[in-house]
Amino acid sequence: MSILKSFIEVSEDSHFPIQNLPYGVFKPTLNDQARIGVAIGDFVCDLSVLADLKLFDGKLKDTKVFHQENLNSFMSLGKELWSEARKTIQNLLSSETSTIRDNKEYREKIFHSISSVTMLLPARIGDYTDFYASKEHATNVGIMFRGKENALMPNWVHLPVGYHGRSSSIVVSGTPLKRPWGQTKSDEPDSLPTFNPCRLLDFELEMGALIGGESTKLGEPISIESAKDHIFGLVLLNDWSARDIQKWEYVPLGPFLAKNFGSTISPWVVTMEALQPFATKPPTQDPQPMKYLQEQGNTTFDIELSVSIKSPKMSKPHKVSTSNLKYMYWTLTQQLAHHTVNGCNMNAGDLLGTGTISGPTEDSYGSMLELSWKGSKVVSLGTETNEERKFIQDGDSVILSGLCKGNGYQIGFGNCEGTILPADKRQ
Amino acid sequence: MSILKSFIEVSEDSHFPIQNLPYGVFKPTLNDQARIGVAIGDFVCDLSVLADLKLFDGKLKDTKVFHQENLNSFMSLGKELWSEARKTIQNLLSSETSTIRDNKEYREKIFHSISSVTMLLPARIGDYTDFYASKEHATNVGIMFRGKENALMPNWVHLPVGYHGRSSSIVVSGTPLKRPWGQTKSDEPDSLPTFNPCRLLDFELEMGALIGGESTKLGEPISIESAKDHIFGLVLLNDWSARDIQKWEYVPLGPFLAKNFGSTISPWVVTMEALQPFATKPPTQDPQPMKYLQEQGNTTFDIELSVSIKSPKMSKPHKVSTSNLKYMYWTLTQQLAHHTVNGCNMNAGDLLGTGTISGPTEDSYGSMLELSWKGSKVVSLGTETNEERKFIQDGDSVILSGLCKGNGYQIGFGNCEGTILPADKRQ
Numbered sequence: 049m050s051i052l053k054s055f056i057e058v059s060e061d062s063h064f065p066i067q068n069l070p071y072g073v074f075k076p077t078l079n080d081q082a083r084i085g086v087a088i089g090d091f092v093c094d095l096s097v098l099a100d101l102k103l104f105d106g107k108l109k110d111t112k113v114f115h116q117e118n119l120n121s122f123m124s125l126g127k128e129l130w131s132e133a134r135k136t137i138q139n140l141l142s143s144e145t146s147t148i149r150d151n152k153e154y155r156e157k158i159f160h161s162i163s164s165v166t167m168l169l170p171a172r173i174g175d176y177t178d179f180y181a182s183k184e185h186a187t188n189v190g191i192m193f194r195g196k197e198n199a200l201m202p203n204w205v206h207l208p209v210g211y212h213g214r215s216s217s218i219v220v221s222g223t224p225l226k227r228p229w230g231q232t233k234s235d236e237p238d239s240l241p242t243f244n245p246c247r248l249l250d251f252e253l254e255m256g257a258l259i260g261g262e263s264t265k266l267g268e269p270i271s272i273e274s275a276k277d278h279i280f281g282l283v284l285l286n287d288w289s290a291r292d293i294q295k296w297e298y299v300p301l302g303p304f305l306a307k308n309f310g311s312t313i314s315p316w317v318v319t320m321e322a323l324q325p326f327a328t329k330p331p332t333q334d335p336q337p338m339k340y341l342q343e344q345g346n347t348t349f350d351i352e353l354s355v356s357i358k359s360p361k362m363s364k365p366h367k368v369s370t371s372n373l374k375y376m377y378w379t380l381t382q383q384l385a386h387h388t389v390n391g392c393n394m395n396a397g398d399l400l401g402t403g404t405i406s407g408p409t410e411d412s413y414g415s416m417l418e419l420s421w422k423g424s425k426v427v428s429l430g431t432e433t434n435e436e437r438k439f440i441q442d443g444d445s446v447i448l449s450g451l452c453k454g455n456g457y458q459i460g461f462g463n464c465e466g467t468i469l470p471a472d473k474r475q
Numbered sequence: 476m477s478i479l480k481s482f483i484e485v486s487e488d489s490h491f492p493i494q495n496l497p498y499g500v501f502k503p504t505l506n507d508q509a510r511i512g513v514a515i516g517d518f519v520c521d522l523s524v525l526a527d528l529k530l531f532d533g534k535l536k537d538t539k540v541f542h543q544e545n546l547n548s549f550m551s552l553g554k555e556l557w558s559e560a561r562k563t564i565q566n567l568l569s570s571e572t573s574t575i576r577d578n579k580e581y582r583e584k585i586f587h588s589i590s591s592v593t594m595l596l597p598a599r600i601g602d603y604t605d606f607y608a609s610k611e612h613a614t615n616v617g618i619m620f621r622g623k624e625n626a627l628m629p630n631w632v633h634l635p636v637g638y639h640g641r642s643s644s645i646v647v648s649g650t651p652l653k654r655p656w657g658q659t660k661s662d663e664p665d666s667l668p669t670f671n672p673c674r675l676l677d678f679e680l681e682m683g684a685l686i687g688g689e690s691t692k693l694g695e696p697i698s699i700e701s702a703k704d705h706i707f708g709l710v711l712l713n714d715w716s717a718r719d720i721q722k723w724e725y726v727p728l729g730p731f732l733a734k735n736f737g738s739t740i741s742p743w744v745v746t747m748e749a750l751q752p753f754a755t756k757p758p759t760q761d762p763q764p765m766k767y768l769q770e771q772g773n774t775t776f777d778i779e780l781s782v783s784i785k786s787p788k789m790s791k792p793h794k795v796s797t798s799n800l801k802y803m804y805w806t807l808t809q810q811l812a813h814h815t816v817n818g819c820n821m822n823a824g825d826l827l828g829t830g831t832i833s834g835p836t837e838d839s840y841g842s843m844l845e846l847s848w849k850g851s852k853v854v855s856l857g858t859e860t861n862e863e864r865k866f867i868q869d870g871d872s873v874i875l876s877g878l879c880k881g882n883g884y885q886i887g888f889g890n891c892e893g894t895i896l897p898a899d900k901r902q
């Protein structure tokens with residue numbers, strides 16, 4: 049069987065072949081209404097126009113979900129209609145289908161050059177939760193702050209540790225963020241805290257799962273078996289972290305201002321359906337988790353992840369880390385089952401961050417904290433400028449990327465990029 | 476000067492005289508559209524009808540904000556229009572104003588018996604943050620879990636400790652909640668965690684501040700001086716807590732499933748303008764906080780708070796605690812200034828919980844954890860049934876109340892009530 053192709057030419061290294069079709073929210077020009085599209089090669093296919101042209105049928109015939117300024121309505125429709133939409137779009141974009149391929153007027157209305165559109169946040173995120181699900185990351189951080197003996201807290205192997213994050217400050221890739229001010233305190237025992245711009249600014253390489261389907265009712269858990277039906281798709285997530293602010297503030301109730309100055313997600317949501325061919329086995333869990341967290345089979349995904357940094361002096365980014373979603377100890381479905389086991393309700397558009405995804409080797413760590421081992425060594429930004437970093441400096445851009453390599457094709461997440469601007473001047 | 480009176484008769488012990496006029500969202504009957512009203516005595520005054528009758532003028536003349544199903548649009552209008560709306564409503568309801576007083580048709584359209592309407596959540600809460608701002612509470616909890624020497628963490632006196640909460644599971648007073656299931660672990664050193672319904676279910680007596688005004692921009696802090704202009708009003712907040720789940724899960728990233736199974740708020744939002752006569756000085760802060768947290772004058776409010784419990788056997792609730800907002804060490808404005816000092820953005824409808832408000836005496840503690848001193852003593856539910864509690868049992872209702880006693884009048888928050896249902900049956 050030959051591989052499905054689109055009549056839109058898609059280069060071999062594109063993240064967006066017809067097998068992907070990630071959803072995003074865009075404006076063709078800044079004055080246009082936001083609407084929904086899918087990425088295909090170097091183009092965005094405008095789904096609101098497909099709908100206006102009556103190219104969807106069945107339950108999606110007169111749909112307005114693609115005319116919305118976020119994916120929430122579409123995501124709330126549930127698995128069957130996601131699948132139907134994908135089938136319709138994939139068929140319409142196929143090289144075998146003449147409807148659009150042979151209609152110049154249609155093509156002109158439907159396709160925008162991906163470099164000309166403005167991408168917006170894909171979802172109105174009601175609640176954002178961040179997990180801490182990579183054993184390598186939790187162990188690394190534990191060793192640095194509590195020593196090798198007590199690296200992992202006793203609860204860590206029994207449940208996916210998570211905490212609530214801030215929704216309002218989640219921004220789409222490309223949005224610059226100012227270095228935050230905050231209270232920090234030196235390690236000197238009698239020192240007083242000081243107020244200053246963050247000195248230890250970091251990224252965290254994560255992925256985020258966008259919840260879809262009907263809202264669940266308060267008091268009604270999502271079982272581990274049905275959890276996958278409640279996840280619409282994944283994005284890249286950079287959980288920017290101010291390590292010095294975090295260290296001073298986080299005991300006993302967790303990170304707060306160290307995290308909520310901004311979190312960046314990628315604009316394109318890759319659906320679980322597109323990711324299915326890349327499903328794979330997660331790491332063996334020992335001890336066996338409790339029954340409500342037990343699952344079998346290929347419950348995670350082989351997604352190659354990378355982090356690159358570009359300083360203002362560099363002409364192109366330099367890769368500082370390579371990791372993979374499949375290293376994560378607790379899967380997305382375990383996270384969702386745990387999150388709701390107490391009856392906590394979920395709405396379409398809620399975002400579950402995986403936590404920093406670190407791999408087993410030193411070049412696969414998902415944060416500067418780990419890559420520079422708490423600032424004890426430097427991370428090279430490559431031979432172009434011979435710059436080095438322990439943490440992120442003003443003007444640096446951090447670029448996350450994610451790619452699945454399939455049999456004869458690849459699908460990707462595009463980039464999740466953010467640049468750190470200097471802190472405000474303040475007295 | 477005599478005290479302002481309404482032509483609506485308001486009994487002396489009512490929480491809702493014309494000096495109050497708290498806003499809420501209600502449905503006259505279950506089939507009606509939700510809309511905005513103010514409470515006056517035993518009635519709800521329907522502001523959408525006032526608007527339809529063109530009884531607002533100026534910038535509110537053709538307003539649709541009172542036809543919305545939450546207060547967000549109205550709250551986003553900002554301080555001047557809140558004040559204008561209050562002035563108009565207070566004037567229309569005054570015993571001196573004939574417009575409604577002498578128009579039977581108007582009166583029939585405008586007023587609903589407060590006992591006949593269904594109250595809904597007052598706001599669409601985008602982000603919910605919970606603080607930990609009572610020194611008495613933090614000290615009590617610290618003594619119980621870490622001993623007297625280390626009761627307060629070093630950061631506690633330098634900043635209002637806070638953490639993010641879950642918005643989706645915030646419910647309006649009257650909504651029953653099921654006892655949550657979750658992982659807990661006994662204190663035995665080699666014991667394994669178990670999965671069971673929470674055994675140590677608790678309330679937390681808190682107030683919540685609803686943010687209003689224009690959304691702030693990411694990266695732009697709210698100064699301590701302007702913080703009060705960004706707070707629309709207050710509600711009562713019961714931050715239900717599963718102490719045994721909390722104890723096992725909360726290290727190192729804070730409370731999660733122990734809190735997000737449900738948080739209850741009162742339906743009536745008492746505005747800062749109505750509370751202004753009850754402004755008072757907060758406790759002296761030592762050490763002096765950093766400059767961005769410094770404020771002067773009457774920056775907190777004298778609001779008498781109480782917690783009552785009613786078991787299924789009891790005919791009426793029994794008061795188990797009496798506290799006051801003014802005991803809180805960190806004020807609402809300090810909380811907001813701290814929350815945004817790193818540039819975190821705020822939207823109308825965001826909710827800031829104060830944290831448990833405990834007073835200096837044993838009968839003023841704001842949680843069963845403190846009242847029963849970690850279960851080491853019993854709390855009496857009174858002589859009607861001679862029942863006792865260490866924590867909350869199935870069928871118990873917990874009722875928070877808040878009241879400001881003024882010169883010749885009082886204004887109150889009504890009740891914030893919730894009943895705990897038995898846990899689900901699960902294998």
Ligand SMILES: [Ca+2]
Pocket residue numbers: 178179252254287401403404
């Ligand atoms: Ca994180």
Ligand SMILES: [Ca+2]
Pocket residue numbers: 605606679681714828830831
């Ligand atoms: Ca609390």
Ligand SMILES: [Mg+2]
Pocket residue numbers: 286287288289307308309310311312
């Ligand atoms: Mg963040």
Ligand SMILES: [Mg+2]
Pocket residue numbers: 713714715716734735736737738739
């Ligand atoms: Mg709660």
Ligand code: NI
Pocket residue numbers: 366367428429430431
């Ligand atoms: Ni290199």
